[in-house]
Amino acid sequence: MAHVRRVWQPGPSVFSFWAALAYFPASDLIRRPDWLGVLGLAVAVAAYLLTIRASFAGRPRAAVLGLTVLAVAILALCAAYGGKWLYLAPVLSIACGVVLRGRVLSAALAMVTLTLMFITYRRGGGEDAVAAVAWGTFTAGLVVHVTLKLFATIAELRATRQELARAAVADERLRFSRDLHDLLGHTLSLMVVKAEAVHRLIPRDAAAAAAQASDIQRIGREALAEVRAVVAGYRGRGFADELAVARVALEDAQVPAVVTLEEVRPAPDADALLGWAVREGVTNVIRHAKATRCEITLIGRSEEIVLKIGNDGVPERGHGPEGGARPRGRGHGLDGLAERAAAAGARFEAKALPGGRFALTMAVPR
Structure with a gap:
């Protein structure tokens, strides 16, 4: 001490x-x-x-x-x-x-x-x-x-x-653990999906299985770089990069993705927050839902930029923080994303809908 x-x-x-x-x-x-x-x-x-x-x-x-x-x-x-x-x-x-x-x-x-x-x-x-x-x-x-x-x-x-200094240290530790969890949670989920793809492809297509194995190696290296970036204070890769990774993850998980984007230019902080929303939203789809379709929409409005991620295949009890397949604590997953949104003055909503659907909405100020 x-x-x-x-x-x-x-x-x-x-x-x-x-x-x-x-x-x-x-x-x-x-x-x-x-x-x-x-x-x-x-x-x-x-x-x-x-x-x-x-x-x-x-x-x-x-x-x-x-x-x-x-x-x-x-x-x-x-x-x-x-x-x-x-x-x-x-x-x-x-x-x-x-x-x-x-x-x-x-x-x-x-x-x-x-x-x-x-x-x-x-x-x-x-x-x-x-x-x-x-x-x-x-x-x-x-x-x-x-x-x-x-x-x-x-x-x-x-x-x-002194008390404020101790609280700031505790908040920073919480932020670091949350960032690390969100980064590794997404990456490890993607590696699991690709490992399952390798298992499916080995009997019938050894070349494709080898390609998936190479992807696992690449993703592992990227995960290491991301962890180092988090240690250096990195807060996210941005919307475009996260969307590209999300497309690959959904494709490997055999979940068709329908992406609709308007031409918008968010501020750096808003771009990072949208990237986190894509990362966590798609991870949530892959890990907690048996989705057959995932829709990602980005709309630019006069005062805010709205990202919507929707999917079907929600279990009977829902998934994520609305009653998911497993309990999740504050600071992790969608709850952690809600904390980020509140800190940035953004509007966040994640809820189960009738018909076995789930919708995530992140609206960031311009």
Whole structure:
């Protein structure tokens, strides 16, 4: 399995750093010792660190409890001492940004900011001090929230991109297996038909049997070339080439073919899709029907080119995906052809008709 790079995410160590803002009130305590202040500051720092770690550890209840203790401690200390103790305001808002989300965060930041503005004003702070506290408190929590959300979005996008890459690989594998099945299914069916012809001809016409055996050798070589072409990304030989092969296959299977073609020039992608339709349609006739007649018609219309392949000799239960002689999975045979048509925006239909007939229709946009 390929190594997947993980997106770096900010963790508790990044936000624990902001506990260093306790230095400013601590400097006041060094000059004017106050054991109640020391206890309150210790509680605030411990509550902040525990809140951050609980939040990143996926323990929301513990994080909310720690945030509540932190809010009570910081608001009480700021109200009691003022001055440098107001540097603890961003610590509280940062904790809010880490723990809370959505409307709860907005309400909490607004409440904390307004409360600290009031405390600053009551402690004698002027307009500049009140504005500084308001700005620092609200923006600290908002920036933390936006940063965490941004990193979460980046991680989700990275995971989505990796999942899309895995899906693309799976789709390509499915496409390759489907192409390989369709190519070899047709070719092997043709080789079986020719082998049966050799078996029939040996008693009465050794030269004709030898010619059929030579065809089997040629078809085997062509099959090898086709497999190599599929590996290289080849998607089909085109309508004209597939029709020529189909004529030979039907002749060898002793199924008379009636071909009616209008002069049309499909686009390369449409030509390849029509070729696949001829390939799979004729293969289906040879493998699943006891047909005495196969009709292939190509009609050019104003907005689309319509290919129709019809045959008789359908078994009582039908054949192919409409109830065939054997079950067939998606991605193989006519079901695989339906997938190709849907991907190309073409109209596809394959169904059994009354009177033991079967009709395949492929309409590709011009």
